[in-house]
Amino acid sequence: MAEKSSIIVEFRAVNFQIGDAMIIDDLNLRIYKGEILILLGESGCGKTTTLKLINRLIEPTNGEVLVEGKATTDWNAIDLRRRIGYVLQEAGLFPHYTIAENVALVPRLENWEAEKIRRRTTEMLELVGLNPNKFADRFPHELSGGQRQRVGVARALAANPDLLLLDEPFGALDALTRVNLQKEFAALVKDLGKTAVFVTHDLHEAFVLGTRICLMDKGKIVLNDTPENFQKADLPLARAYLETVSSIERKI
Amino acid sequence: MNFFEFLQQNWSELLALTREHLYLVFVSTAIAVLIGVPLGVLLTRRKSLQTPVLGIANILQTVPSLALFGLLIPLAYIGGIGAKTAIIALTLYSFLPIIRNTVAGISGVDAKVKEAATAMGMTDWQTLKQVELPLALPVILTGIRVAVVIAVGVATIAAAVGAGGLGTYIFRGLRQNDNNLLLAGAISSAILALFADFALGQIEKLYALENLRNKASQNKRKFVLIGTAVLMTAIFVLPFVSNSRFQIPNSRNDSESGNQTIRVGSKDFTESIILAEIMAQTLEKRGITVERRYELGGNLAHEALLSNQIDVYPEYTGTAFTAILKRPPLTDTQKVYDETKAEYAGKFDLNLSPPLGFSNDFAILVRGEAARQNNLQTVSQAVPLSKNWQAGFGQDFMSRADGYAGFAKAYNFNFTKQPREMDLSLTYRALASGQIDLIAGNSTDGLIAALDLFQLADDKKYFPPYQAVFIARNDKSEVLRETFAKLHNAISTDEMRRLNYAVDGEKLAPKTVAAEWISRVYK
Numbered sequence: 001m002a003e004k005s006s007i008i009v010e011f012r013a014v015n016f017q018i019g020d021a022m023i024i025d026d027l028n029l030r031i032y033k034g035e036i037l038i039l040l041g042e043s044g045c046g047k048t049t050t051l052k053l054i055n056r057l058i059e060p061t062n063g064e065v066l067v068e069g070k071a072t073t074d075w076n077a078i079d080l081r082r083r084i085g086y087v088l089q090e091a092g093l094f095p096h097y098t099i100a101e102n103v104a105l106v107p108r109l110e111n112w113e114a115e116k117i118r119r120r121t122t123e124m125l126e127l128v129g130l131n132p133n134k135f136a137d138r139f140p141h142e143l144s145g146g147q148r149q150r151v152g153v154a155r156a157l158a159a160n161p162d163l164l165l166l167d168e169p170f171g172a173l174d175a176l177t178r179v180n181l182q183k184e185f186a187a188l189v190k191d192l193g194k195t196a197v198f199v200t201h202d203l204h205e206a207f208v209l210g211t212r213i214c215l216m217d218k219g220k221i222v223l224n225d226t227p228e229n230f231q232k233a234d235l236p237l238a239r240a241y242l243e244t245v246s247s248i249e250r251k252i
Numbered sequence: 253m254n255f256f257e258f259l260q261q262n263w264s265e266l267l268a269l270t271r272e273h274l275y276l277v278f279v280s281t282a283i284a285v286l287i288g289v290p291l292g293v294l295l296t297r298r299k300s301l302q303t304p305v306l307g308i309a310n311i312l313q314t315v316p317s318l319a320l321f322g323l324l325i326p327l328a329y330i331g332g333i334g335a336k337t338a339i340i341a342l343t344l345y346s347f348l349p350i351i352r353n354t355v356a357g358i359s360g361v362d363a364k365v366k367e368a369a370t371a372m373g374m375t376d377w378q379t380l381k382q383v384e385l386p387l388a389l390p391v392i393l394t395g396i397r398v399a400v401v402i403a404v405g406v407a408t409i410a411a412a413v414g415a416g417g418l419g420t421y422i423f424r425g426l427r428q429n430d431n432n433l434l435l436a437g438a439i440s441s442a443i444l445a446l447f448a449d450f451a452l453g454q455i456e457k458l459y460a461l462e463n464l465r466n467k468a469s470q471n472k473r474k475f476v477l478i479g480t481a482v483l484m485t486a487i488f489v490l491p492f493v494s495n496s497r498f499q500i501p502n503s504r505n506d507s508e509s510g511n512q513t514i515r516v517g518s519k520d521f522t523e524s525i526i527l528a529e530i531m532a533q534t535l536e537k538r539g540i541t542v543e544r545r546y547e548l549g550g551n552l553a554h555e556a557l558l559s560n561q562i563d564v565y566p567e568y569t570g571t572a573f574t575a576i577l578k579r580p581p582l583t584d585t586q587k588v589y590d591e592t593k594a595e596y597a598g599k600f601d602l603n604l605s606p607p608l609g610f611s612n613d614f615a616i617l618v619r620g621e622a623a624r625q626n627n628l629q630t631v632s633q634a635v636p637l638s639k640n641w642q643a644g645f646g647q648d649f650m651s652r653a654d655g656y657a658g659f660a661k662a663y664n665f666n667f668t669k670q671p672r673e674m675d676l677s678l679t680y681r682a683l684a685s686g687q688i689d690l691i692a693g694n695s696t697d698g699l700i701a702a703l704d705l706f707q708l709a710d711d712k713k714y715f716p717p718y719q720a721v722f723i724a725r726n727d728k729s730e731v732l733r734e735t736f737a738k739l740h741n742a743i744s745t746d747e748m749r750r751l752n753y754a755v756d757g758e759k760l761a762p763k764t765v766a767a768e769w770i771s772r773v774y775k
Contacts, residue, residue: 092368
């Protein structure tokens, strides 16, 4: 029973089709509280689709996705999304909102008091390492890519959701910025006790961040294990991924 | 009179016309925005509607403006003559750029931004209001700017349905062969278009993303919003123009109140306006209130009479007989009059006045110099010479039953060059300047003498008679009877030619010419 109550997301025999194309094929997956689950795979493998099924940006063709024990289709989509943080590639910040307004988005939609919103925004900017005095009134186009991505994380955390969904958030950043953000993010999520589902095609990122890695191929999960066990896996696709990392290490 | 003297003398009228012009453009654009923007938003939500709706808007835009005005005239409620019809036509033209740019602006918002809005739990309405519309605004404003510039241009045509505006000067200038009028109308509307383009371009910049933070822009944006609100209120709430053509047509019959109002209409040429003005002033002398609805092109005056928007207008028996009753041309003057009167009474419940005394027949005209050189007197004499002539005729003459086809056949004309079909008033100029050699004008036209043109006699009696009469609604017959009797045989052909020349040649106002005639005849 204890284990069951700690399941935050569960996929039960989920299919997702567009026309005849099977994007997600009979997916079964449990995500537990406090995990950082990595969805790893090449583009087109269905990892982003899997992510979007969780906050009902799309709905399963067959089967069901349960969030906190309730099928997404039974949730009010708006309520569901507001209690799940979402971070996407290149941040997707509103270009006509200041940084503070971007961070305050969900609290404002939830009609928090102005003072509470202001405090929370300041807190969130500090949390992601941006000086509120310096950044609050700027606009997204005045920030670097890395800074924008920090704002994206602050925005996702602002309404204090238990669950964070991240769709290749660091994919478009240069290598140094990416490594810094990965480390900070991993620490942040652990400290805050959040659950995160993180989509990437970068095994190195998966190892740095993940407590569990789901390798996906053609709409199916082909490997679902801890980073330690992933390194020992025999699966050809997993070996191919490991090659990419070890070849770099050999060169170094 | 040079152009600047003209402006000096007429600036208050020019200003009034400009104000009417702006009124037409503002109201139609405002309506098009209020309908077009929500419609554009709907199209981004129901993508399957995009093709049909934008297709319809596209087709509307390709309908020639004069044709669209014509199509609207006979329609109940939305049609008729005056500002209302013009505003509807202008609104239809404004739809395409506004709807299209709304769709393009919203579709152009970064997909990542829209995905973020949805994923953060914004409702569709919140996404639209807080994200899509603000980001699409510069593109939507561009659409409005294009719509306004188009409307300023098209509104010049609105004068054809009696809606006023700067087109009044352009049409009048063409008709009276007056460059000052033409230039005043054309230059003013061009300046309006350029100014609107510039002003709206500046507003667009204020709403561009990079100016959002700029304090000065913020204040200017407030100013623009307040200004727009004030302007809209002024236009919709206050009776902006007291001119009668902006009042909603009143089809009530006031006869029992004893306070008679007669709505006098006219066609869109000088003679018709002078006759209408003579009618109007004669009625006013009797203490009857008159509303003037002049310059109705084509068959608009007839349509306006039928749809109870005017009570009386001057017409010609031949036109009524062939163009409206669609009867084959007859040459017997009395028979045409009698049959027209009978059929009008039976078919339309309309009343023909007794003849005014003159006929405005088709006049086959050549340059005076050509007539003298070749000693031409009749149309038949011109036939052998006409092989290499270029003829030019108004659209009306080319299409009507008693027009070109029958005429060429009756006289055995054999032009090697296809006759030019052009605006009637322009044929006079083209003939005088030697670009064409033969036209079909009107026998009472003042320009015949003014431009030294010569009328060839219709020796084969091809053209049916065009006796001038008034046509009135039967329910106004009682009021009009006395005036009809007074004007019976009151104007000779020479007299009419002189009156026309006073306006077209001497540039006097039709009002003045009519007043002068009345005071001379009814001392």
